[in-house]
Amino acid sequence: xxxxxxxxxxxxxxxxxxxxxxxxxxxxxxxxxxxxxxxxxxxxxxxxxxxxxxxxxxxxxxxxxxxxxxxxxxxxxxxxxxxxxxxxxxxxxxxxx
Numbered sequence: 001x002x003x004x005x006x007x008x009x010x011x012x013x014x015x016x017x018x019x020x021x022x023x024x025x026x027x028x029x030x031x032x033x034x035x036x037x038x039x040x041x042x043x044x045x046x047x048x049x050x051x052x053x054x055x056x057x058x059x060x061x062x063x064x065x066x067x068x069x070x071x072x073x074x075x076x077x078x079x080x081x082x083x084x085x086x087x088x089x090x091x092x093x094x095x096x097x
Contacts, residue, residue, distance in 0.1 A: 007078035013051035019067045020049065022085040037061045 020030045027045040031037055040059060047053040055063070064071045068086040073079045 009075045009077050010057075012075060013049055015057070015074050015081055017043075017049040018081060019063055020086055022081075023066060028051055030066070034059070035065050036062060056083070 017082050020027065023030070023033070025033055027042040027049075030045055031040055031042060034040070036059065044053065044055075048055040048059065059074055060074055066086065067080060067081065068089070073081065
């Protein structure tokens with residue numbers, strides 16, 4: 001198949017930061033909340049939130065779980081996060097679920 005297309009969501013970094021801030025967590029606290037101690041460093045959270053690095057799928061899954069949203073709500077630039085996080089019920093921004 002060759003190389004990947006190289007598409008990346010442009011709002012992902014902002015959404016990750018938004019989740020952490022709405023949960024009122026520091027970057028270290030976010031690592032603990034996601035139960036990724038020893039796997040992800042605070043500096044990596046910073047890089048993900050500034051768009052300097054793409055987070056691995058496990059990190060995206062843990063951000064989604066912390067916010068109680070679907071992973072595709074994070075990666076779909078056309079979907080906004082719920083106003084209240086963590087979402088009271090599993091929110092779904094797209095109509096495909």
